[in-house]
Amino acid sequence: MLYYLFEYLERAYNFPGASLFGFITFRAAIAIIMSLAISTIWGKRIILYLQKKQLGESIRDLGLEGQVEKAGTPTMGGLIIILATLIPVFLLAKLENIYVILLIVTTLWMGAIGFMDDFLKIRKKNKEGLQGKFKIFGQVGLGIIVGATIFFHPGVTVKDEIANKPAQQEELVDSSTTEFSSEEKALTTTIPFVKNNEIDYSILVSWLGEDYVKYAWLLFIPIVIFIVTAVSNGANLTDGIDGLAAGSSAIIVLTLGIFAWVSGNIIFSDYLDVMYIPRSGEMVIFITAFVGALVGFLWYNTYPAQIFMGDTGSLTIGGIIAVIAIAIRKELLIPLLCGIFFMETLSVMLQVSWFKYTKKKTGEGRRIFLMSPLHHHYQKKGLHESKIVTRFWIIGILLAIITIVTLKVR
Numbered sequence: 008m009l010y011y012l013f014e015y016l017e018r019a020y021n022f023p024g025a026s027l028f029g030f031i032t033f034r035a036a037i038a039i040i041m042s043l044a045i046s047t048i049w050g051k052r053i054i055l056y057l058q059k060k061q062l063g064e065s066i067r068d069l070g071l072e073g074q075v076e077k078a079g080t081p082t083m084g085g086l087i088i089i090l091a092t093l094i095p096v097f098l099l100a101k102l103e104n105i106y107v108i109l110l111i112v113t114t115l116w117m118g119a120i121g122f123m124d125d126f127l128k129i130r131k132k133n134k135e136g137l138q139g140k141f142k143i144f145g146q147v148g149l150g151i152i153v154g155a156t157i158f159f160h161p162g163v164t165v166k167d168e169i170a171n172k173p174a175q176q177e178e179l180v181d182s183s184t185t186e187f188s189s190e191e192k193a194l195t196t197t198i199p200f201v202k203n204n205e206i207d208y209s210i211l212v213s214w215l216g217e218d219y220v221k222y223a224w225l226l227f228i229p230i231v232i233f234i235v236t237a238v239s240n241g242a243n244l245t246d247g248i249d250g251l252a253a254g255s256s257a258i259i260v261l262t263l264g265i266f267a268w269v270s271g272n273i274i275f276s277d278y279l280d281v282m283y284i285p286r287s288g289e290m291v292i293f294i295t296a297f298v299g300a301l302v303g304f305l306w307y308n309t310y311p312a313q314i315f316m317g318d319t320g321s322l323t324i325g326g327i328i329a330v331i332a333i334a335i336r337k338e339l340l341i342p343l344l345c346g347i348f349f350m351e352t353l354s355v356m357l358q359v360s361w362f363k364y365t366k367k368k369t370g371e372g373r374r375i376f377l378m379s380p381l382h383h384h385y386q387k388k389g390l391h392e393s394k395i396v397t398r399f400w401i402i403g404i405l406l407a408i409i410t411i412v413t414l415k416v417r
Contacts, residue, residue: 009098010034028099031268035291038095039299046091046303053090054307054314057081062129071378071386080312083125084304085320088253089118091300092293100292105162106334109153110293110327116152117239117326120145121318136318146239146326150232153330157194157231158224164190165336166273166283190285194227196336197282199343199413205282234338235329241348242325244355244380248392249312250305251382255347255403256324257301262344262407263331264294269414270335279414282336290331297327310393344410347403354381 009028016022017029027033058081093114100107124137157163166189194208208230209223246252269275271288301324307313316324328345332338342349358379366372377387385395 031288031291034099035295038099038292038296041095042091042296042299043303046087046300047306050087053087082315082317083319084314084316088300088304088320092297095296096293101289104289106290113326113330116149117323121322124318146236147232150235154228154231165193202417238329239322239325241352243321244351246321247382249310250308251396253301253305253308254400258403258407261298267291267335346406351380354379
């Protein structure tokens with residue numbers, strides 16, 4: 008709303024300073040400050056409200072140190088993250104931008120699924136919460152919306168680079184220029200650590216005939232569904248100890264923000280040889296607001312936590328990360344950038360699979376880890392949860408740096 012107001016003031020009255028709102032970097036800076044303020048100042052009021060309504064977490068005794076003391080801590084803290092993200096976005100972003108619309112829909116969609124899960128756990132005293140099949144149904148639904156939008160919407164395009172070399176190569180001064188083709192629909196994505204690092208998903212269905220591009224959605228949408236489901240569940244599994252999910256996610260989202268800014272800037276995308284995606288830079292406003300909300304939430308979520316994000320937060324975080332990565336064509340970097348989520352999910356899959364296999368073979372189930380997800384394994388080994396969280400954050404930062412390095416290392 009403020010963006011449109013100052014745009015009007017600049018156009019109609021040449022209002023001093025109004026032109027600043029035309030710059031993504033300026034609006035991004037305001038967005039992160041605003042979201043930090045909302046999450047820290049209003050976060051306390053939300054915590055007090057949740058305490059008043061007795062919306063506290065019921066804790067199962069898993070034999071972990073300090074676990075029982077957390078019983079009664081308010082949950083649904085994801086509401087703080089959602090509000091602190093959306094308010095700056097509605098005020099500062101271009102709301103007609105298709106990427107911003109997708110991220111707003113993702114936030115509300117996954118937030119609603121997570122809220123229903125938390126509500127059933129607390130109010131209905133149902134520890135299992137929303138049945139798994141309904142969560143999957145919601146994630147699949149979001150995947151269909153995102154995949155179909157990216158495939159069919161005319162505003163989701165890319166521009167390919169056309170290099171024009173001068174006729175006389177002997178000249179000492181290089182007068183070559185870089186031009187871009189007109190916007191075109193394409194399912195191009197980025198392959199990390201490869202020199203010619205772009206591939207079009209539609210090529211994988213070229214066996215369907217001459218009009219194979221029209222049917223590429225049959226492959227692309229299931230891929231999007233898988234990514235959205237995997238990342239949102241990975242974030243959900245990571246949310247097990249104070250500050251782990253929020254801190255790790257802030258690192259991931261900030262890295263994606265760098266990619267989004269580069270991909271949406273024709274100069275830097277050309278310099279770094281990164282795919283130029285018109286209008287994708289507007290996502291930076293959403294991303295910076297989201298980072299500010301996550302960091303502000305950590306004010307109350309670090310050990311000892313005054314509030315838990317619950318599925319309202321973790322499912323929303325995972326969904327947003329997945330959609331941003333898909334939108335900027337960096338989804339193949341997810342296993343690296345979201346390495347913490349990947350390790351947590353893999354530990355659960357290995358634990359369950361090995362237990363079932365050994366029980367079937369020997370009659371007695373065996374475990375690889377003392378407990379899964381992985382952070383509980385280290386708790387069982389006697390490490391304090393604040394130390395586990397800090398070390399996981401450090402690993403997350405290293406993975407983020409390696410991910411950024413993929414811009415040039417090929």
